Amino acid sequence: MTTDQQKQRLEDWFQTLQQRICQALEDIEDEFKHPGLLPGRFKFTPWQRSEPTPTSPDNDGGGGTMGVLHGAVFEKAGVNRSTVYGKFSPEFAGQIPGCENDTTFWASGLSLVIHPLNPFVPAVHMNTRHIITTKSWFGGGADLTPTFEFKEDTDTFHKALRHACNGHHPDDYAKFKLWCDEYFYLPHRQEPRGVGGIFYDYINTDNFDHDFAFTQAVGESFLSSYCEIVRRRMHQPWTPDDKYQQLVKRGRYVEFNLLYDRGTLFGLKTNGNIDAILMSLPPVASWV
Numbered sequence: 001m002t003t004d005q006q007k008q009r010l011e012d013w014f015q016t017l018q019q020r021i022c023q024a025l026e027d028i029e030d031e032f033k034h035p036g037l038l039p040g041r042f043k044f045t046p047w048q049r050s051e052p053t054p055t056s057p058d059n060d061g062g063g064g065t066m067g068v069l070h071g072a073v074f075e076k077a078g079v080n081r082s083t084v085y086g087k088f089s090p091e092f093a094g095q096i097p098g099c100e101n102d103t104t105f106w107a108s109g110l111s112l113v114i115h116p117l118n119p120f121v122p123a124v125h126m127n128t129r130h131i132i133t134t135k136s137w138f139g140g141g142a143d144l145t146p147t148f149e150f151k152e153d154t155d156t157f158h159k160a161l162r163h164a165c166n167g168h169h170p171d172d173y174a175k176f177k178l179w180c181d182e183y184f185y186l187p188h189r190q191e192p193r194g195v196g197g198i199f200y201d202y203i204n205t206d207n208f209d210h211d212f213a214f215t216q217a218v219g220e221s222f223l224s225s226y227c228e229i230v231r232r233r234m235h236q237p238w239t240p241d242d243k244y245q246q247l248v249k250r251g252r253y254v255e256f257n258l259l260y261d262r263g264t265l266f267g268l269k270t271n272g273n274i275d276a277i278l279m280s281l282p283p284v285a286s287w288v
Contacts, residue, residue, distance in 0.1 A: 002136045006208055007108065010130050013212075014081045014110040015065075017219045021079050021112065022067050024227050029071045032234060040071020042079070047273040049084060060086035066276040070283070073234050075117040078279035083108040084270055092269040097202065098133030106132040107270070109140070110219070111263060113280040114226075119246035120236040122146035122153060122194070122229065123253065125280070126222045127263060128215045138215050139201035141176070142222050143184050144229075145194030145253060147246040153229045154195045160225035161198045164217035168210070176200045186256055193256050247286035254285050 002010075022042045029039035048063035064082025071077070085106040093099035109129025116123065128140035144157045158177070165172035176198035184193040198218070203211050257264055257280050267277035 002106075002130070002132050002208065006212075007106065007132075009212070010108045011083050013216060013219075014083075014108060014128075017110055017216075017223075018065070018067060018079050018081045021219075021223055022069070024223060025069060025074060025077055025079075025114070028227065028230055028234070029069075029073055031231070032073050034072045037072035040069040040074060040077075042067045042069045042077075045275075047276065049086070049271060060084065060271050062086075064273065064276065066273060066279060068279065071117075073116060073118070073121070073230065075115050076283045077112070077114040078276075079110070079112040080276045080279060081108075081110045082272065082276070084272065086270070089269065096131075096133060097137070098135035100134075102134050104133065105270075107266075111280075115250065115282040116230070116234070118234055118236060119147045119238050119242040120150075121233045123250070123282075124222075124226050126219070126226075128218055130212075130215070136204060137201070138203040138211050140215060140218060141180055141183075141197060141199035142218060143180055143194055143197035143199070144226075145249070147242070147249045149195055150233070153232065156229055157195075157197060157225045160221035161218070164214065164221040165198065167217055168214035172200070172214075173198065184256065186252060186260075188259075189252065189255070191252070193252065244286065247284060248288060250282040250285035251287045254281055257281065 026041060032039065045066045046063065047066065049060045062084035064080060067079045069077040088096060088099055088103040088105055090103065093103040107129060109127060111127035113125050114123060123145040126142035130138050142161060144154065146153065162173040165176060177196060180196045180199035181192065183199045184196065186193060205211055264277060
């Protein structure tokens with residue numbers, strides 16, 4: 001079982017990663033230098049759940065920090081971290097490993113979604129987390145959602161994720177890529193959400209340091225590859241029709257996150273911060 005010292009390492013890492021990602025996105029905002037648009041800055045909003053007390057030890061506890069930026073490059077970027085604990089509701093506990101006889105849980109993680117202004121800069125999602133019930137495991141993933149796909153960008157993103165996976169187990173990339181392709185799929189549309197990435201869950205090799213290193217590598221791979229892609233595309237001219245196509249693609253994003261996304265469901269079922277849970281939704285979208 002994950003120790004208190006390991007829990008603290010996890011919380012420290014997610015806080016550090018949030019700070020580094022937010023700084024990297026603000027650096028890109030500064031580099032863009034658009035004459036009519038000011039560079040964006042993150043607004044951070046802490047939030048808390050109710051804390052357990054001696055007379056009510058089963059109350060939900062914990063909280064997090066929601067970071068949101070509206071800028072010249074990123075129309076909306078949300079980077080959130082949280083650590084929450086308590087007891088799952090009986091109906092939800094049946095869906096979670098290790099809750100057959102005890103619904104107590106602890107969870108810590110980071111989640112981000114970025115919706116760029118330029119239709120040629122792809123939207124992106126990434127999250128990594130650690131969950132403890134009577135069992136414990138790592139989960140997460142990252143996927144790229146371009147409106148207009150460029151093979152160079154897809155290759156950059158997947159190459160970084162493959163490198164992260166190779167440090168954990170040689171077979172991970174192929175397995176997690178397939179899992180991502182199957183997970184980020186809209187069955188009612190019969191189409192993928194984007195160009196994929198990796199998705200993984202229930203990672204526990206009985207070597208915490210090894211599994212934690214993999215989760216850290218996923219965060220590092222996102223940070224390097226996505227910033228490279230943004231810098232490659234952010235100055236590309238676009239038309240009103242290009243923007244419309246982006247808004248339609250965002251509509252598909254909304255459909256997936258409200259109908260199928262596990263993270264959305266987990267946040268709602270654990271009484272998380274509603275604004276942080278729905279941070280993944282774009283500021284503007286359209287449907288044909």
